[in-house]
Amino acid sequence: MRWTEAAALAVILLGCAQAQTPPPQAPQMPAVPAPAAPLVRPGFVVVLDAAHGGSDPGAHLRSDLQEKDVTLALSNRLRSALRARGIDVVTTRDGDVNPSMADRAGTANHAAAAGCLVIHATATGSGVHLFTSSLAQAAPARMLPWQTAQAAYVTQSLKLESEIDSALAHAQIPVTLGRAYVQPMDSLACPAVAVEMAPLVAGHVTEARGISDAGYQKSVVDALSAALESWRSDWKQ
Amino acid sequence: MITRAHKMLFLVMLLACVIMAAVLIRLRNRAQDRLQAEASAAPPSIAEGTSTPPRAVTLYVPNDLDGSLTAVERNLALPGDNNAEARVLLENLVEAFHAPGSTHPIDVASGVNDVYFLPVPQSAGGGQEAVVDLSGALAAAQPSGIEPETLTLLAVMATLHANMPQITEVHFLVDGQPRDTLAGHADLTRTYMAAEANPEPTPVGAGR
């Protein structure tokens, strides 16, 4: 009996000692060079990155609705709409998983895409928020630093954003434009736009519609696929 | 079957455990003492600062519906030193977020623990980096999304830069600790150029 008590005490003491040790540092993104910027591109490929997933729910849009589910639903719908138009699509996730930012950028950059859409949803604001990277345009190069690969594509990203802006305006969906400070935008070696869907607030041309309203989602998906359709003929200019 | 050698080995290990625990507890106490000493050496609170007569300041309040920043003029009695002045400016900004009918509602009464200043080494004009230590309560109440989070950061940067032009760079902490994002989106690992938030001549992030 004495020995079991002593053993229990030792276990407790060891536990105490372990509790004193500091938590491990968060892993740093390695400063490895990016894959070579593809100089000869294959056909017209679009990458869809449904943000969040798995253990990262994103924004709590309602008590019963998480952002990660809305972004995946939008990504799936948009993929179908684009494939129906004969456009090749690569997605960074198809289920409730959360690839790392490096993995998302890796998938996108490996696809040598003509356009990358990073899809988010929020309960704040109205309509659709479009964001491009805040990096300044840099000259294209064969090797790009991983963390600022987007710098070589900023001008093209702004053109793609303008194309999407026009299509959403045509569908009478309000748009706000901005520069995003959000990952993995800066690591994407493709014309890239973050598309953040918000509810529709009632205005002089719009009626109030929730973010999960099927008709509203369809009009956003239709506008995005129309924009990418016209981007197919514009992106090489 | 427990031999004498087993008993001896066990006693030695037990003794090692006790010593290790004692050393670690002592180390923790020392670290706590050091942190407390640092905290007591921190700058005095706003209430203790010397106030000057009220002067006109500009707060930049976001509008979530169109992504713009609106200049709001206020007359504030600002304390003499830079840290406290920046803190008063930002506390008034957070109050504007919290006010009824706010165009950028954040349900928190107080949002800034402190603002520290660091010299910017390469700056020709003596520019300073403001390290803004946001409260965990603000980060918890911040609506999640690229637009709402970006607008909070831009409003802080624009307000600091407009009233204290020596601030050229801004870095954010939450409760004294570095954090990846404000509420899941806006990157807090980078240092921002305060002029990026310059709301003139066109509103930041304004739509069509």
Ligand SMILES: [Zn+2]
């Ligand atoms: Zn999101």
